[in-house]
Amino acid sequence: MSTTVSANPSDARTGLTLALPALMLFTGVVVIPLAMTVLLSFHDWGQYKGIEPVFILKNWIEIVSDPYYAEMFWRTFRVAVLATLITAVFGVPEAYILNRMQGPWKGLFLLIIIGPLLISVVARTLGWALLFGGNNGLVNKLLMTSGLIASPLRFMFTETGMVIALAHAMMPFMVLAVWTALQRLDPQVENAALSLGAGSFTVIRRIVLPQIMPGVLSGAIIVFSLSASAFATPAIIGGRRLKVAATLAYDEFLNTLNWPLGAAVAVLLLIALVLIVVGSNALIERRYQEMFR
Amino acid sequence: MSRNGPAALVFHTLFVVFMVAPIVVVCWVAFTPEGFLSIPTTNFSLRWFKALANYPEFVHAFAVSLWLGALSSCVALLFAVPAALALSRYQFRGRDALSALFLSPLMIPHVVLGIAFLRFFTSAGIGGTFLALVIAHVVVVFPFALRLTLAAATGMDRSVEMAAISLGADGWTMFRRVTLPAILPGIVSGWMLAFIQSFDDLTMTIFLATPGTETLPVRMFLYIQDNIDPLVTSVSASVIAITMTVLILLDRCYGLDRVLTAKGGDAGR
Amino acid sequence: MSLLELDRVGKSFGPNTAVEEFSLAVTKGEFISFLGPSGCGKTTTLQMIAGFLDPSHGTIRLEGKDLVAMPPAKRGLGIVFQSYALFPHMTAAENVAFGLEMRKVPRDERDERVRKALALVGLAGYEGRHPRRMSGGQQQRVALARALVIRPSVLLLDEPLSNLDARLREDMQIELRQIQRNLGTTTILVTHDQIEAMSLSDRIVVMSKGKIEQIGTPQQVYEQPASAFVAQFLGKTNEFAAEVERTAGLARLVAGSWSAPAPAGATGTVTISVRPERISFGSSGLAGRITSRIFQGNHWLFQCDTECGPAIVIRQNDGQPQPDQGETVHLIWQDSDMSLRASVAA
Numbered sequence: 047m048s049t050t051v052s053a054n055p056s057d058a059r060t061g062l063t064l065a066l067p068a069l070m071l072f073t074g075v076v077v078i079p080l081a082m083t084v085l086l087s088f089h090d091w092g093q094y095k096g097i098e099p100v101f102i103l104k105n106w107i108e109i110v111s112d113p114y115y116a117e118m119f120w121r122t123f124r125v126a127v128l129a130t131l132i133t134a135v136f137g138v139p140e141a142y143i144l145n146r147m148q149g150p151w152k153g154l155f156l157l158i159i160i161g162p163l164l165i166s167v168v169a170r171t172l173g174w175a176l177l178f179g180g181n182n183g184l185v186n187k188l189l190m191t192s193g194l195i196a197s198p199l200r201f202m203f204t205e206t207g208m209v210i211a212l213a214h215a216m217m218p219f220m221v222l223a224v225w226t227a228l229q230r231l232d233p234q235v236e237n238a239a240l241s242l243g244a245g246s247f248t249v250i251r252r253i254v255l256p257q258i259m260p261g262v263l264s265g266a267i268i269v270f271s272l273s274a275s276a277f278a279t280p281a282i283i284g285g286r287r288l289k290v291a292a293t294l295a296y297d298e299f300l301n302t303l304n305w306p307l308g309a310a311v312a313v314l315l316l317i318a319l320v321l322i323v324v325g326s327n328a329l330i331e332r333r334y335q336e337m338f339r
Numbered sequence: 340m341s342r343n344g345p346a347a348l349v350f351h352t353l354f355v356v357f358m359v360a361p362i363v364v365v366c367w368v369a370f371t372p373e374g375f376l377s378i379p380t381t382n383f384s385l386r387w388f389k390a391l392a393n394y395p396e397f398v399h400a401f402a403v404s405l406w407l408g409a410l411s412s413c414v415a416l417l418f419a420v421p422a423a424l425a426l427s428r429y430q431f432r433g434r435d436a437l438s439a440l441f442l443s444p445l446m447i448p449h450v451v452l453g454i455a456f457l458r459f460f461t462s463a464g465i466g467g468t469f470l471a472l473v474i475a476h477v478v479v480v481f482p483f484a485l486r487l488t489l490a491a492a493t494g495m496d497r498s499v500e501m502a503a504i505s506l507g508a509d510g511w512t513m514f515r516r517v518t519l520p521a522i523l524p525g526i527v528s529g530w531m532l533a534f535i536q537s538f539d540d541l542t543m544t545i546f547l548a549t550p551g552t553e554t555l556p557v558r559m560f561l562y563i564q565d566n567i568d569p570l571v572t573s574v575s576a577s578v579i580a581i582t583m584t585v586l587i588l589l590d591r592c593y594g595l596d597r598v599l600t601a602k603g604g605d606a607g608r
Numbered sequence: 609m610s611l612l613e614l615d616r617v618g619k620s621f622g623p624n625t626a627v628e629e630f631s632l633a634v635t636k637g638e639f640i641s642f643l644g645p646s647g648c649g650k651t652t653t654l655q656m657i658a659g660f661l662d663p664s665h666g667t668i669r670l671e672g673k674d675l676v677a678m679p680p681a682k683r684g685l686g687i688v689f690q691s692y693a694l695f696p697h698m699t700a701a702e703n704v705a706f707g708l709e710m711r712k713v714p715r716d717e718r719d720e721r722v723r724k725a726l727a728l729v730g731l732a733g734y735e736g737r738h739p740r741r742m743s744g745g746q747q748q749r750v751a752l753a754r755a756l757v758i759r760p761s762v763l764l765l766d767e768p769l770s771n772l773d774a775r776l777r778e779d780m781q782i783e784l785r786q787i788q789r790n791l792g793t794t795t796i797l798v799t800h801d802q803i804e805a806m807s808l809s810d811r812i813v814v815m816s817k818g819k820i821e822q823i824g825t826p827q828q829v830y831e832q833p834a835s836a837f838v839a840q841f842l843g844k845t846n847e848f849a850a851e852v853e854r855t856a857g858l859a860r861l862v863a864g865s866w867s868a869p870a871p872a873g874a875t876g877t878v879t880i881s882v883r884p885e886r887i888s889f890g891s892s893g894l895a896g897r898i899t900s901r902i903f904q905g906n907h908w909l910f911q912c913d914t915e916c917g918p919a920i921v922i923r924q925n926d927g928q929p930q931p932d933q934g935e936t937v938h939l940i941w942q943d944s945d946m947s948l949r950a951s952v953a954a
Contacts, residue, residue, distance in 0.1 A: 061429025065437055068422040068481070072440055075478050076452075079459035083451070086458055140354045143347045155351075157590055159358050160599060164532075165582050166539045168559045169575035173361025175567060176368055176376065184364065184378075217358065222599055275448030277542040278556075282563055292450040292542065299454060299546065309458070312451045319448065498693035501660055502751075504680045505687040506707030506758060516706070520697040 087310035097305055105310035115294075115311070122290040122315075125208050125280070126273035132213035133269050137220030138262055142254065144221070145228040156225070163218035171282045174211040178202045178283070203285040211279045216272055220265040227261025228254075260334045267326055271319050291315040362579060369576035371569050387573035397574055400558035404538050407469075407554060411476035412533035415484040416526060418477070423488035424518070428497075442482045452479065453546030460547065467549035475547055479540060480533035487532060487598065491525025492518075528593040531585055539582070611636045611794055612657070612762055617666030619652050626652040628818045630666070634762070634796070639788055641797045641805035644815035645841070650798045653815075654764055657796065659683050670761060681710075686760030686793075690767040692751040694739040700726065700750045701735035707758040725757040726750075728787060745776050752784070756793065763788070765797040769804060781807055802842045806830065814838050831883075832947050839881045839947075846887070848880045848894070848916040861948075864915030866894035868943055879949045884909075885922040886945035889931060893940035894919075901933050914939065 087105055090098040109115045144155055162170060177184045178201035186198040201207035231254065239253045240246070277292040284290065289297070291311060298308030343351070364378070371377050372384035391397055425431075426438050444452065452475070460471040499521065503513040519526075541556040548557045555578065562571050589598055610633035617630040627649040634640055642650035655661040657668060659680030668675040675683060695703050701722050708718045726732055729749035739747050748768060755763055769777045769784075785808050788795050799805050805812050806826040814821040814829055814837075822834040833839035836847070850863040852870045859870040863880060885907075896914030908930050910921040919939060923930060931937050 057429050058431035061425040061431045061434070064421040064425035064429075068418040068441060068485075069437065071418055071478070071481075072443075075459070075474055076440075076443065076455075079455035080447075080451075082458050082462065083455040136354060136357075139347075139350060143343050143351050146343050146347075148342075153590075155355065157586070157595055158355060160595060161583070161586050162358060162362060163599065164535045164539070164586055165362060166541075166556055166559075166575065166578045168541055168556050168563070169365055169578055170361050172559075172563060172567070172571065172575050173363075173365040175563070176364050176572070177361055179376075211361075214357065214361065218599075222596070225596065271446075271448075275450055277450055277545075278560065281560070292448065295450050295454060296545070299457065305458070309454060312448075312454045315448060316451045320446070323446070496691055496693060498689040498691050499695060501658070501680075502687065502689060502693040502754075503695070503706065504660075505658060505683075505685060506754070507681050507684070507710035508706075509681055512710070517695055520695075 083309050084313055086306055087313050089306040091304050091306045105307045108307065109310055109314060118289050118294055119291060119314075119318075121205065121288075122274055122292075125205055125212065125290065126270050126276075128205075128209045129212040129216055129273045130266050130270045132209065133217050133220040134262060134266055136213075137217055137265070138224050138258075141221045141224035141228060142250070145225060159221055160218040162214075163222075167215060167278045168282070170215060171211055171279045174207070174214065174279075175202065175282055178207050202283065203288055205284075205288065207283045208280055208288070208290075211283050212273050212276060215276070215279055216269040219268045219272065220262075223261050223265025223268065224258055227258040231257055260330060263326070263330050267323055267330075271323050274319060275315060365572050366576040366579060368569060369572040373569070376567065376569060376572075387569045388577070390570055391573060391577075394570065396553070397555070397558060400553045400555045403469075403552060404555040407472055407476055408534040408537040411473050411480055411537050412484065412530045414473065415477045415481045415533050416488070416530055419481055419484040419488050419529065420522075420526065423485055423492045423522075424514075427489055427492040441485055444479050445482045449479070449540070449542035450546075453543040456543065457546040467547070467552060469552050472544065472547055472552055472554075475543060476537045476540070479543055480536045483536050484529040484533045487525045487529035487593075488522060489525075491522035495521045524593060528589060528598050531589050532598055535582060535585055610634055611638075611671060612796075613667075613669040614653075614657070615667045615669070617653070617656060617663045617668060619649075619656060619661060620664050625818050627656070627663075630820060632813060632820075632823065634794060636794055637792045639785075639795045639797070639808055639810045641799055641809040641812045642815060643799055643802060643805040643812050643841070644821075645800055647817075648815040649818040650800075650813075650815050651766060654766055654796065654798045657762070658685060658687055658764055684758065684761055686755030686758055686763045688748075688751045688755050688763070688765045688768045690770060692739075692747045692768075692771075694747055694750055694754075696739055699736050699738055700731065700742070700753075703739070703750055704754045704757050707754065711758065721757055722753075725753040728756070729753045730783070744772055745780065748772065748780065752787070756787075756791065760793065763793045763795040765795065767798055767800070770799070770801070777804070784808065806842070814841060816841070833881065836879070836881075836949070844884050844920055844922075846882050846884060846919045848882075848914075848919075850878055850880050850916075852876060852878065864894050865892070866939070871948065874948060876950070880946050881949065882941050882946045884920040885924075887919070887921045887939050887941050888923070889921075889937045890940035891938060893938035895936065895938055898931055898933050898935050898937060901930065912937065912939065 086097075088101050088103070090100050090102055090104060092098070140159070144152060144159070147155065179186075183198075183201065185201065186195075189195045190198065199206070201210070235257075236249055236253060239249045244252065275292055276290070277296065280288070280290045281293045281296070284293065292315070295308045295311045295315070298304045298311060302308075367378055368376060369387055370383040370385070371379045372382045372386060373379075422437075422441060426434060426441075456471070456475045457466065460466045460468075460475075465471045495518070500513055500517055503517045508516065538554075539556060540554075541560055544554050545557050545560065548554055553561070555574070559571055559574055559578075586595065589595060612632075612634040614630055614632045617627065618625070619627040630649075630653055632640075642653060644650050652661060656663045657675070659675070659678065663676060670683070695706065698706070704722045704725050705718055708721060713721070723732075723735070726735060729752050731746060731749050731753065734742070734746065734750075737746075739750065742750065748771075751768070765784075769780050772780060781804060788808075797805070797808060809826060811823060811825055812829050813823050816837050822829050822838045824832075824834075829838055830842050833842065833845075839845045839847070848863045850861050852874045853860050853862050859874065860867050861870040861874065861878070861880070894914050894916060896912040896919065898910050899913050899918075900911045902909040903925075906925050908923045908925060910923070910931070912919045912921060921939065
C-alpha cells in the first residue's frame with residue numbers, strides 16, 4: 047500500500063502558505079497588469095491629448111471595421127497555419143526516424159534538432175536573413191544551380207520567407223511533442239503488425255500514426271499559438287510593411303504611441319488564441335478520450 | 340528495433356541541414372575578413388569579434404543580460420521551490436487552478452505580457468528601470484523553474500522525508516538535509532533553463548528596455564532593424580556559443596529531452 | 609502494563625473507512641504482526657502509530673502518554689520503510705547517524721553507536737558506502753540499523769522484506785528475529801505474507817477490510833481461526849458443512865458418511881474447517897474419489913471429490929504407498945484438528 051497524503055486541514059494550510067508568495071507575485075504582476083491592459087483597450091487616445099481614461103469602444107470598433115486590421119489578423123493566422131503544416135509534414139517523419147536511431151546517434155541528433163529551441167531567436171532569424179539575402183542569397187544560388195528554379199525567388203519581406211523561418215523556429219516543439227508520444231509506444235506492437243504481414247508503410251499508416259496523433263495535434267497547437275504570437279521572426283523577415291498582430295501591437299506602443307489601440311490588438315490576439323487553443327484541446331481530448339483513460 | 344532505410348536517412352540529412360543551416364551561416368559569416376557580409380572561404384579572421392570591443396553598447400547590453408538572467412532565475416526559484424513543494428506535497432482546494440496560474444506565462448503571448456508589464460510598471464512609476472525588468476523576467480521564467488523543480492519533487496520518494504521526521508527532524512531540518520539535496524538536480528536544471536529563457540527573451544523585454552537597460556537580444560534586434568553587417572553576426576555567434584555551452588551542460592546533467600518535456604507529475608526520475 | 613495501547617482507533621478518508629475500531633495492547637518486548645491483504649488497513653494503522661496520519665477517532669497511548677497529540681518527530685519510534693527510504697546523498701554511516709544528530713548526541717558517542725549498529729546488522733566496514741552502491745539486502749540492513757540506533761521504544765516495520773528475493777527474505781527473517789530477541793525491542797511488523805508473520809511474531813493481528821479479524825499467537829490463528837477469512841488467509845484449508853443430529857440424547861456431528869460426537873453447545877448447521885495436512889485416509893469416514901495426485905518432493909498433494917464438496921489432502925512423503933488417481937477413499941481426522949463455526953449465510 048502506498049503512503050497516502052494526509053488531507054487534514056492543517057496540511058492544506060501549510061500547502062497554501064508555501065504557495066502564497068508565488069500566488070501574491072502572480073496576482074500582483076500578472077493578473078493585475080493583464081486587467082489593466084484590458085481596461086486600457088477601452089481608453090481614448092489622441093495625437094496631442096495622449097491617453098484619456100474613459101470607457102469607449104472606439105479602438106474595438108476601429109479594429110473590427112477597418113479592413114487593414116482584418117488583413118493583418120488574416121495574415122497572422124495564415125502564416126501560423128502554414129508554419130504549423132510544414133512542421134507537421136516534416137517534423138513527424140523526422141521524429142519517427144529519430145526514434146528508430148541507435149544509441150548515441152539518437153542523443154546527438156536530438157540535441158541538434160531540439161537544441162535550437164534555446165538558441166536566441168534573433169540569432170536564428172538573422173541566419174535566415176543571411177540565407178535569403180536578396181537575389182543572390184545562398185538559398186537562391188542553391189536552388190538555381192540545382193536547376194529547380196530559373197529566376198531567383200523573393201524570400202525577404204515576403205510571407206514565404208516568414209513561413210519558412212517560423213517553421214524552422216517552431217520545428218523543435220513539433221519534434222519534441224511527437225517524440226514524447228513515440229516514447230510511449232510499445233515497439234512490440236509494430237513487430238506484431240509486421241508479423242501479421244503488414245508492409246512497413248502500412249505499419250506507419252495503420253499502427254503508428256493513429257497512436258501518436260494526439261502528440262502531433264498537441265504539438266500543432268503549441269506551434270500554432272507560438273507562431274501566431276511570434277514577434278522577432280516576422281519583424282526581421284517581414285520588415286516594416288508586412289505586419290502581423292505582434293509587430294502591429296509593438297508599433298502602436300513604441301512608434302505611434304497609441305497605447306489603447308495597441309492594447310486592443312494585443313487583447314484580441316490573446317482572446318483569439320485562448321479560444322482556439324482551449325477549443326482544440328477540448329476537441330482532441332474528446333476525440334482521443336479512450337486513449338488517455 | 341529495425342533500422343532506418345536509405346530514403347529515411349536522406350530525409351534525415353536534409354532535415355538536419357535545414358535545422359542547422361541558419362545557425363552555421365551566422366557563425367561562418369562572423370569570421371569574414373571583409374568589411375561587408377560575405378561567406379569566407381579561404382581567409383578567416385577574428386576582426387569582427389575584436390571590433391566588438393569598440394561597441395560599448397553591445398558589451399553593456401551583454402552585461403545587463405547576464406545580470407538579469409542570473410538574478411531573475413534566482414528570484415524565480417525562491418518563489419518556485421516552495422510553490423513546487425506545495426503543489427507536490429499537499430492537497431488543498433484550488434490546487435489545480437494555482438498550477439494553471441503559475442504556468443500561464445507559457446500560454447500568454449509574450450507581446451501581451453510585454454504590453455501588460457509596460458502599462459503596469461509605467462503606472463507604478465518604475466517604467467524603464469532594471470527592477471521592472473527583473474520582476475518581469477521572474478514571472479516569465481517562473482514556469483520553467485517551477486516545472487523542473489516540481490518534476491523533481493514529485494519524483495522523489497516521500498518515505499525518505501517521513502524517515503527523516505521519524506528520526507526526529509523538524510520541518511526545516513528535513514527540507515535542508517533531505518528534501519533539498521534530493522531535488523537539487525531539478526533546481527539546478529530549472530535555474531539553467533530559466534537563465535536561457537531570460538537571456539534569450541526579446542518579445543517581452545523590448546517593451547520594457549530603455550537605452551540604459553537594453554538586453555543583448557534587444558540591442559541586436561534594434562541594430563538589425565537598421566542594417567545587417569558582420570558585426571551583428573559576431574555578436575550572434577558569441578551568443579550561440581554561450582547558449583550551446585549551457586545547453587550541453589544541461590544535457591549532460593539532466594538530459595535535454597527530459598528538461599524540455601518535464602511536466603509536473605509525470606516526469607518521475 | 610502494556611507499552612503501546614490502541615483504543616478503538618479508526619480512520620476514514622471522506623466516505624471511505626480505512627480502519628475501524630482497532631484496539632490492541634502491546635506489551636514490552638513483544639513482536640506483533642499486522643497481517644492482511646493489501647487495502648486491509650494495516651499500513652494505515654501503522655502510519656497512525658507513526659504519526660503520519662491522524663486517527664479520525666480513538667486514542668493511541670505509549671507508556672501511558674497520549675501519542676496522537678505528539679508530532680511524529682517527537683515520538684521516538686524507529687521505522688523501516690518498504691522502500692527503505694535511505695537518504696541517497698548520505699553514506700551508510702551518515703544515514704545511521706542522522707537520528708542521533710537530531711538528538712544532539714555528542715560526536716564520540718554518536719560514532720561509537722553508529723559503528724555498533726552497523727556491526728549489529730552485519731555491515732561492519734560498509735560505513736562509507738552510499739546506498740546506491742549497495743544491494744537490496746544491504747540497504748535493508750542500513751535502514752534497520754538507522755531505525756534501531758535511536759533506541760526506539762517501538763520499532764515499526766512496513767513490509768520491510770517484500771522487495772527482497774525469496775532466499776534473502778528467509779535469511780533476513782531469521783536475522784531480524786534474532787536481533788529483536790537480543791535487543792528486546794518491541795516491534796510491529798506490517799506484512800501480507802502469512803509465513804513471515806507466523807515465523808516472526810509473538811502475536812498476529814489478522815486484518816481484513818479495515819477490521820481486526822483475530823488477534824492471537826501464530827498457532828492460535830492457524831489452528832483455531834476465528835473466521836473463514838482467517839482460515840483461508842493463513843494457508844490452505846478445507847471446509848465442510850455439517851449438521852448436528854440428536855438421537856437418544858446423544859448429539860453427533862454428521863457430514864455425509866463421516867460423523868463424530870458433537871461438542872457441547874453446537875446446534876443446527878455448522879462449518880467444519882480442517883487443514884489439509886491433518887487429514888489422513890482411512891477405511892471409513894468422509895467418502896470421496898481422488899481426482900488428482902501431485903508429487904511435491906517432501907509431500908503428496910491430493911485433490912478429492914467428496915460427498916461434501918472438493919477437498920485437498922496433504923500427506924507426508926514417508927515412503928508408504930499412497931492412493932492413486934481415481935481411487936475411492938475415506939477422509940478422517942482427529943477431533944482436535946478441526947475447528948467449528950456456526951454457519952452463517954456467507
